[in-house]
Amino acid sequence: MGERALGWGLKLLGIALFVGPFIAAFAVHNWDLQATVMPSQEEMDELKETLSGLFGEGFSEDTFILENPTYSGGKIRIPVRFTSPLDLPIKITDLSFAISDQGVEVAQVEMEETEVEIPANGTVDFTLIGPYTGTPPTDPQFTDMNITFEAYGVTLQMQVGQGGEV
Amino acid sequence: METTNPKTSRPKRRLAPVNWFGLVAGALMLMLPFLGPWWRATVGTGAMEVALSPFDYSISLLGQPISSTLVGYFLLAAKLSVIIGGVLMIAGSVGAKRWWGRQLVRFGAMKVFWMLIGLILLLVLGALFLNSILPGMLSGMAGEAGGAAMQINVPYISGSAMSTIQIGATATITAPITASLTSVFWIAVVVAALGVAARIYHRRFVKPKKLMVKPAEDEAEDEGIEAPPT
Known part of the structure; x- marks a missing residue:
């Protein structure tokens, strides 16, 4: 029981x-x-x-500002100012594009630094560099842009075809 | 030559039989719910963090916690169930030859074992769903809205993998996913093994039912098995 x-x-x-x-x-x-x-x-x-x-106010034309390029020693250098619209710290691990003049590709530039860390809503300066010979382009266009961001260990890689004037 | 005086020598006291496996398993069962998660997974470096055990869970997306009342109550019940199971297991193991010993041990013995099986099944089925079913569902939905290919690689139980979401031809999102079993999981494995051992070991304290018929009752009493109250 x-x-x-x-x-x-x-x-x-x-x-x-x-x-x-x-x-x-x-x-x-x-x-x-x-x-x-x-x-x-x-x-x-x-x-x-x-x-x-x-994403804050989002990307705008002020996010990336490409300064005037300099040409020396067979290289082109383009100073870049990046102002992050994001409310989180990010890294840019790759930024590269091709420069065309009169429809002909004349240079390929990429980041001089291995990676650039940007604090939330912060601004950083870095340099794009690539081999270049000849006279400075008269009507430079940038094409085939590749940019890779990293935030919280997650990587976002973007490819943009046609860009604006350098 | 030394002789012993039967009047002064004390009779040998036999320790009450104890199910030692059950005693240790019961004690560990009381601790187990408070030791932390058994399994952890991270997407990126804190983009998403998941920590699971049968007693507790935490999910956070970009540091923002996400919870469900139903799951919370279930896990609370699991916690109570193991604590009660642990207490009864200790009682049943100490009173191994009492008529209630076997039932109390049986109540608690397999709890952690089944929780381990449940967690492993949940992780395997969850990974299977994320790897094989969800990408198809989401790619189909995104396909109607412009096109995206999704390849989710979630490790089965433990390991690292890369998941990618391809949005058209212009953007790719890549996220490393890491999952691992914690040391508490292995403590749970030990507790489960002790629980199973306790259940098997407890058979030695229980006389087969055919010996419990009336003529053998005296013999049962000699063995120290207490008959249940009628």
């Missing part, structure tokens, strides 16, 4: 520990399935705010 009662008691305890959380969780959320299973609206709002806040 006692053994059987204990057996049933333990079985019921096991069932209660399995079914109880269901009932308790639904009861605290007034039997609302979505509120019980999904994260709270407050958490979702905070997450949305964090994600939308990351």
